[in-house]
Amino acid sequence: MTTLSATDTLSGSTGEVPETELTARPVEGSLAGRTVLVTGSDGFIGSHVVERLVADGARVKAFCLYNSNGSTGWLDESDAFRQAVRDGQAEVVLGDIRDPEHVMASTEGVDVVLHLAALIAIPFSYVAPRSYVETNVIGTLNVLEAVRRQGTPRMVNTSTSEVYGTPEAVPITEAHPLRGQSPYSATKISADKMCESYALSFETPVTTLRPFNTFGPRQSTRAVIPTVLSQLLAGASQLKLGDLSPKRDFTFVTDTADGFVRAALADVAPGTTIQLGTGRTVSVGEVVELCRKVTGSDAEIVTESARIRPEGSEVQILLSDPSRANEVLGWAPTVSLEEGLSATAEWLRPRVDAETAGRYHR
Numbered sequence: 001m002t003t004l005s006a007t008d009t010l011s012g013s014t015g016e017v018p019e020t021e022l023t024a025r026p027v028e029g030s031l032a033g034r035t036v037l038v039t040g041s042d043g044f045i046g047s048h049v050v051e052r053l054v055a056d057g058a059r060v061k062a063f064c065l066y067n068s069n070g071s072t073g074w075l076d077e078s079d080a081f082r083q084a085v086r087d088g089q090a091e092v093v094l095g096d097i098r099d100p101e102h103v104m105a106s107t108e109g110v111d112v113v114l115h116l117a118a119l120i121a122i123p124f125s126y127v128a129p130r131s132y133v134e135t136n137v138i139g140t141l142n143v144l145e146a147v148r149r150q151g152t153p154r155m156v157n158t159s160t161s162e163v164y165g166t167p168e169a170v171p172i173t174e175a176h177p178l179r180g181q182s183p184y185s186a187t188k189i190s191a192d193k194m195c196e197s198y199a200l201s202f203e204t205p206v207t208t209l210r211p212f213n214t215f216g217p218r219q220s221t222r223a224v225i226p227t228v229l230s231q232l233l234a235g236a237s238q239l240k241l242g243d244l245s246p247k248r249d250f251t252f253v254t255d256t257a258d259g260f261v262r263a264a265l266a267d268v269a270p271g272t273t274i275q276l277g278t279g280r281t282v283s284v285g286e287v288v289e290l291c292r293k294v295t296g297s298d299a300e301i302v303t304e305s306a307r308i309r310p311e312g313s314e315v316q317i318l319l320s321d322p323s324r325a326n327e328v329l330g331w332a333p334t335v336s337l338e339e340g341l342s343a344t345a346e347w348l349r350p351r352v353d354a355e356t357a358g359r360y361h362r
């Protein structure tokens with residue numbers, strides 16, 4: 001284990017961290033025929049989880065944020081989901097997790113709740129923190145209360161590696177202390193703690209799944225990989241970025257979706273927390289290099305001050321110890337960073353808008 005102070009620059013630290021080779025076990029059990037409510041179905045990870053559930057034969061209630069034009073976000077472009085709706089295997093529930101009565105009604109008769117809905121952008125949490133409390137904390141409370149009152153057999157709460165802040169030591173295990181380095185992180189910590197409290201107080205069967213950074217098709221350009229790839233695919237000669245030094249542990253989105261299915265099936269003690277990460281970390285600068293390779297671009301990097309986060313808020317390194325996910329869920333990543341970047345670039349290529357690719361998206 002490498003020990004770090006919160007202010008370490010981390011240069012060279014990854015060399016000291018042993019790389020872990022893990023193999024995924026076949027999934028034990030099946031969600032076929034079971035009814036699964038997925039909050040955040042309209043989002044990046046949620047839409048992939050929904051597609052995986054449909055492929056596995058689950059009956060899916062896709063809870064999407066209500067809006068006036070009836071959009072179901074990324075599910076609008078999912079042929080597999082649309083087919084499942086036509087076949088009666090899936091349905092859309094438009095709503096808002098801040099509304100307790102509607103969440104309660106939507107949970108009736110459900111076997112599993114996968115709770116992914118959240119406000120997730122760190123920079124926007126600096127300017128609108130109250131909305132994060134209302135969605136991420138109160139929203140999770142509403143889901144927990146519905147699961148408790150309805151006697152739902154299993155709930156999976158979605159945490160994030162951001163709850164650790166800049167780690168005291170890497171690789172990070174589930175036992176690492178939590179530190180709210182941004183309002184986003186603080187609300188996710190609060191949501192995790194509400195889940196812990198329901199597990200301890202009421203034996204609510206909630207598992208907290210804690211993904212490290214996830215990437216892949218449909219991710220918003222708020223995140224670093226789509227930001228870089230979009231600019232490169234738009235043919236930019238200058239790549240506008242923030243700090244290149246932070247290191248992250250990136251998981252491809254289909255592997256993250258696999259973790260949700262395994263967590264839904266795992267009969268673990270109420271309140272168990274399991275993190276999902278690859279056990280490898282790369283700097284933003286290294287990711288940029290790989291993106292240049294995948295797209296064949298030689299754009300030069302330009303640092304934009306608006307994209308630099310406040311010093312005490314930026315988390316310098318995230319690196320998971322994936323042992324528990326492997327032992328308890330039989331989970332291991334199957335898509336390498338480079339394979340995942342190529343797949344993401346292929347998805348982005350026809351969608352890139354040269355005019356907006358370089359715009360900073362909070």
Ligand SMILES: NC(=O)c1ccc[n+]([C@@H]2O[C@H](COP(=O)([O-])OP(=O)(O)OC[C@H]3O[C@@H](n4cnc5c(N)ncnc54)[C@H](O)[C@@H]3O)[C@@H](O)[C@H]2O)c1
Nearest residue numbers: 040042043044045065096097116117118158160211213214
């Ligand atoms: N993307 C990552 O790298 C990452 C890493 C760790 C954890 N997570 C967690 O995974 C989950 C999904 O994140 P994502 O990357 O897919 O983000 P996303 O923004 O694409 O998806 C979140 C979804 O939640 C929905 N939502 C927001 N407020 C809502 C409300 N009040 N009621 C109902 N729905 C609402 C949004 O419409 C959106 O589709 C989040 O809980 C996030 O904290 C993401």
